[in-house]
Amino acid sequence: MSQLQFFLALVAGGLSAAAFALSVVTPFEQGLLLKAFLALGFMSLIRFFLPLGLWADAALALLGAVALLTTIGAFGPTPAFFWMALVGAWLFSWLFVERLSKALAPRLSDNAGLGLLIPMVFGMALLVIWEVVTRGANVPPVLLPAPSMIGAQLANSAPILWADFVQTFIKSVLPGYAIGCLSGLVVAILVDRSPFLKAGLLPIGNFMSALPIIGIAPIMVMWFGFDWQSKAAVVVAMTFFPMLVNTVAGLNASSAIERDLMATYAADYWQTLMKLRLPAAGPFIFNALKINSTLALIGAIVAEFFGTPIVGMGFRISTGVGRLAIDLVWAEIAVAAVAGSAFYGVIALIERGVTFWHPSVRGGRA
Amino acid sequence: MNRVLPILTVLLAIVVIWYVAAIGMNANWQNTLNTRAALTNVPFTDFAQQTWAQDRPVLPAPHQVIGEIWNATVALEITSKRSLAYHGWITLSSTLLGFVLGTALGVLLAIIIVHNEASNRSLMPWIIASQTIPILAIAPMVVVGLGAVGITGTVPRALISMYLSFFPVVVGMVKGLRSPEGIQLDLMRTYDASPWQTFWKLRWPAAMPMLFASMKVGIAISLIGAVVSELSNAAGGGLGVRLLTGSYNGQTIQIWAALFIAAALAAVLVMVVGFAETAVNRRMGARPA
Numbered sequence: 160m161s162q163l164q165f166f167l168a169l170v171a172g173g174l175s176a177a178a179f180a181l182s183v184v185t186p187f188e189q190g191l192l193l194k195a196f197l198a199l200g201f202m203s204l205i206r207f208f209l210p211l212g213l214w215a216d217a218a219l220a221l222l223g224a225v226a227l228l229t230t231i232g233a234f235g236p237t238p239a240f241f242w243m244a245l246v247g248a249w250l251f252s253w254l255f256v257e258r259l260s261k262a263l264a265p266r267l268s269d270n271a272g273l274g275l276l277i278p279m280v281f282g283m284a285l286l287v288i289w290e291v292v293t294r295g296a297n298v299p300p301v302l303l304p305a306p307s308m309i310g311a312q313l314a315n316s317a318p319i320l321w322a323d324f325v326q327t328f329i330k331s332v333l334p335g336y337a338i339g340c341l342s343g344l345v346v347a348i349l350v351d352r353s354p355f356l357k358a359g360l361l362p363i364g365n366f367m368s369a370l371p372i373i374g375i376a377p378i379m380v381m382w383f384g385f386d387w388q389s390k391a392a393v394v395v396a397m398t399f400f401p402m403l404v405n406t407v408a409g410l411n412a413s414s415a416i417e418r419d420l421m422a423t424y425a426a427d428y429w430q431t432l433m434k435l436r437l438p439a440a441g442p443f444i445f446n447a448l449k450i451n452s453t454l455a456l457i458g459a460i461v462a463e464f465f466g467t468p469i470v471g472m473g474f475r476i477s478t479g480v481g482r483l484a485i486d487l488v489w490a491e492i493a494v495a496a497v498a499g500s501a502f503y504g505v506i507a508l509i510e511r512g513v514t515f516w517h518p519s520v521r522g523g524r525a
Numbered sequence: 526m527n528r529v530l531p532i533l534t535v536l537l538a539i540v541v542i543w544y545v546a547a548i549g550m551n552a553n554w555q556n557t558l559n560t561r562a563a564l565t566n567v568p569f570t571d572f573a574q575q576t577w578a579q580d581r582p583v584l585p586a587p588h589q590v591i592g593e594i595w596n597a598t599v600a601l602e603i604t605s606k607r608s609l610a611y612h613g614w615i616t617l618s619s620t621l622l623g624f625v626l627g628t629a630l631g632v633l634l635a636i637i638i639v640h641n642e643a644s645n646r647s648l649m650p651w652i653i654a655s656q657t658i659p660i661l662a663i664a665p666m667v668v669v670g671l672g673a674v675g676i677t678g679t680v681p682r683a684l685i686s687m688y689l690s691f692f693p694v695v696v697g698m699v700k701g702l703r704s705p706e707g708i709q710l711d712l713m714r715t716y717d718a719s720p721w722q723t724f725w726k727l728r729w730p731a732a733m734p735m736l737f738a739s740m741k742v743g744i745a746i747s748l749i750g751a752v753v754s755e756l757s758n759a760a761g762g763g764l765g766v767r768l769l770t771g772s773y774n775g776q777t778i779q780i781w782a783a784l785f786i787a788a789a790l791a792a793v794l795v796m797v798v799g800f801a802e803t804a805v806n807r808r809m810g811a812r813p814a
């Protein structure tokens with residue numbers, strides 16, 4: 160047992176013991192599950208004499224989470240031992256993760272399933288703490304609604320959310336993303352033929368990538384009107400420069416010896432480009448595609464703040480804030496988060512298929 | 526000289542294209558104006574000059590934007606609400622505060638992640654996932670939400686900048702702190718170095734190049750965060766507010782001026798980080814590249 164594990168076990172057990180002592184004074188049948196968890200947590204101190212498996216900690220953390228979620232509001236004003244139980248359950252989950260990662264450490268590659276468990280435990284813990292704190296401490300929903308409220312809102316306003324998703328994602332983000340990335344790619348290939356243009360455009364492209372291009376959103380709304388065209392235009396402008404810069408860098412990625420080989424094959428410019436240089440640029444191009452996937456969604460939503468028809472994620476967020484319908488706003492954010500992550504994930508998956516030869520993919524880490 | 530000439534050529538081309546585009550895009554409105562004023566047969570050179578001198582052009586000519594910047598900075602008192610220097614300062618202060626907080630948070634997280642396998646496995650996937658969330662899009666909402674509990678002014682905007690800038694720093698620093706090779710770590714062990722000494726004398730110096738590379742990305746992105754988070758509160762001031770009011774009033778020259786100032790700020794901030802990098806490199810005895 161490492162020093163950290165020792166302290167975690169000691170504090171978690173001790174805290175449960177203290178909370179259990181405090182909880183005894185309340186009527187017996189109130190929050191029975193929570194008391195059971197605290198008692199078991201107290202008993203986990205036995206580990207200092209008798210080894211306890213790491214799954215015991217997992218079970219304790221899970222029991223604690225369930226007990227906490229079911230007993231919110233069972234006691235009138237939330238008592239101190241309730242919060243101590245929350246901290247205790249969190250410490251048990253931490254201890255579990257700590258022990259699991261130690262157990263997994265010697266064989267890093269052949270445990271994808273168990274390895275996934277660790278970030279999942281972290282995510283679950285975050286959600287449980289969020290739910291328990293917002294409801295247990297009566298945080299005003301205007302400030303931060305509980306995850307369950309957001310979930311209910313997600314289910315209730317599914318048609319609205321879907322319409323917004325279509326307007327923002329399908330109509331604005333995807334065309335803008337496709338046009339921006341394709342034109343960046345084409346311009347990069349054209350520029351690549353002229354060293355003079357390359358020397359001139361590359362520093363400017365690098366500079367433009369660092370600029371707050373999103374600021375052109377109001378101008379685009381003036382030029383292209385309120386509907387999706389102006390949002391797509393913002394997305395094009397935002398995605399163009401990262402693509403340009405990355406592709407130009409990628410086209411230089413093939414080594415001289417490989418290009419010499421193509422020359423000995425008497426390959427012409429296009430054959431060299433299609434069979435050697437573009438595939439070699441793959442990792443760079445996908446890097447830009449991944450950067451752009453997030454940029455595109457941000458660009459479309461922010462552009463909707465500057466004027467939009469009465470549908471769209473940015474519109475819903477800005478009006479929801481005005482009406483203090485914060486749970487709807489959070490539902491919209493959840494949709495945006497899922498859409499953004501899925502978009503990124505799809506591109507990462509395609510990358511694994513296309514650039515399967517690259518060391519970063521062969522090593523099993525994307 | 527070899528590097529400056531191509532850049533200047535491209536810049537010149539951009540300016541020329543801009544002026545030509547300004548003629549084309551403003552021509553419609555200028556025609557309407559000239560018809561109203563019963564002006565006919567305006568020679569092309571006069572017409573071009575007219576399109577470059579409109580009050581609310583679709584695309585203002587570069588000299589109009591530069592004139593506006595001059596009027597709104599040098600010609601005005603710095604405390605005036607119309608001064609771009611005043612608004613630029615508001616944006617700059619939240620950018621810098623957010624950047625410092627974000628870098629500190631990023632370095633701290635990276636240190637924890639490098640030294641603790643459990644936090645590496647539980648935090649890294651979520652840190653990466655957190656960046657696929659378009660948080661920038663809800664920046665105005667966060668500002669309003671924090672305003673409801675009495676946190677107003679620079680701090681909520683700085684929080685957005687912090688959220689955006691911590692990510693490149695974490696990822697870069699984790700890479701940087703792990704860059705010492707096994708042989709170097711072994712050497713530290715043969716010296717009987719404590720973990721603390723290994724950190725300060727090996728890992729930290731080895732991470733410097735990555736730190737500065739990610740700080741350059743981070744400061745540019747925290748400026749973007751600051752500008753966007755200003756969009757929610759028109760009274761608070763800042764370059765984002767200039768963009769917003771400009772778009773409501775159709776003041777295109779004002780929008781472009783604010784954009785130019787934001788671009789200049791971004792360039793200066795990235796350059797400052799670059800200078801700090803050179804200075805640190807020199808102190809650490811690195812050979813100039």
